[in-house]
Amino acid sequence: MGxxxxxxxxTFGVWTFDFENQPAAQMRESIQExxxxxxxxxxxxxxxGREALxxxxxxxxxxxxxxxxxxxxQIWSRGAQWTYGAGLLLADAYPNRHVLGLGFGGVDRPATKPLAAMIEYLDEMDALETPNPTPKAPMHRILAAYGPKMLELARDRSAGAHAYHVNVAHTAQAREILGPDAFLGVEHAVLFESDPDKARAIARExxxxxxxxxYNIAKFRRLGYSEEEIANGGSDRIVDDLVFWGDLxxxxxxxxxxxxxxxxxVGVQVIGIEPGRSAMPYWRMLxxxxxxQSISA
Structure with a gap:
């Protein structure tokens, strides 16, 4: 596994927005720790604001x-040619240490279908010819995927799928679609707060x-949440399913x-951290x- x-x-990794609010020196110290x-x-x-590559x-x-x-x-942040070139360079410079996770992302684009846009982007990447050296280790690619068709695309056109803000039931559904061999990475938010009212208030924010x-609302509907559960800040059930709170x-x-x-x-995202502060104490606990133990000691 993994x-x-x-x-x-x-089996577990760190997923965070925190570095968006930290200077480069602090980022370096944190990632090294x-x-x-x-x-x-x-x-x-x-x-x-941080550019992905x-x-x-x-x-x-x-x-x-x-x-x-x-x-x-995000596939909208740069053309397929430049994503491909950057991915090749990182694969060459840091063999088997970079994973290019691609996704539709960003703001809603009503005239654009995510699946069609992703297929077009992958087609362009895969058709490219470049004078850049071919790295000895391959470029590793996964896709952000929730619905059945995007999961099938991730299975067929990449190493697997990455899911963000999903429940455990979705993980089981995704595994069934992906089959036994494709990679499945799942992000999940966690909050170190045991008071139910405080925890749910922070989670709702x-x-x-x-x-x-x-697109998130559509995802939650497919997972079986009603309109009432999604509206007005989310029901306790959906909040508790999407943010695991409590003690360690x-x-x-x-x-x-x-x-x-x-x-x-599973990429673990610690929430409830003030901008500019670090989740390091919680990452240590986790x-x-x-x-x-043989690794973390």
Whole structure:
């Protein structure tokens, strides 16, 4: 479990927006400490200004063993030619340490179908001819995927799928579609807060944008949540399914449910951190609980 064509990401990794608010020196110190703790995989989004491939390249340059996964690099942020060229360079410079996670992402585009846009982008990437040297280690590619057709595309045109803000039931459904061999990485938000009212208030603030955007709403409907559960900040059920809150033991037990449902890897996103602050204390706790002791010691 945890591999992409020979890559060993481990069963659990760190997924975070935190680096969007940190200077380069602090990012370097943080990623190096995480590597020392024994984390093998670090997931970064592309949403608030950090460009996906330069961000990945910088973090790779700061580490020796850490795998950096774009979760996701938006297909609208750069042409397929430049994504391909950047992916080749990172594969050559840091063999088997970069995973190019591609996704539709960004704002709603009513006139554009995500599946068609992704197919067109992959077709363009795969048809490219370049004078750039072919790396000895392959470029590793996964797709952000939720619905059956995008999951099938991820299975057929990449190493597998990455899912963001889904419940355990979706993980089981995705595994069935992907089959036994394709990679399945799942992000899940966690919150170290045991008071139900406080925890759900923080979780609702985090989930607000996702509960009010077209494609996420469609995703939640497919997962069986009613209009009433999605509206008005989300019901307790959907909030509790999408944000695992409580003490360390409770959170760890819930994260393992994704693995039992078929995930190869779970990217853990600690929420409730003020902008500019670090989740490092919680990453240390999670590392002690989730990582093999022979590695994290």
């Amino acid at each position: 591999g992409i064509n020979g890559l060993d990401l481990g 995480l590597e020392e703790q024994g984390w093998r995989a670090f997931w970064i989004p592309e949403l608030f 330069t961000h990945a390249g910088y973090l790779l340059s700061c580490t020796e063993r850490m795998h950096i996964i774009n979760g996701i690099a 985090h989930l607000h944008v996702y509960l009010n955007t077209k 033991d409770t959170i760890v037990e819930k994260l393992h449910a994704h693995v039992e449902a078929g995930a190869d890897h 590392g002690d609980a989730l990582l093999p």
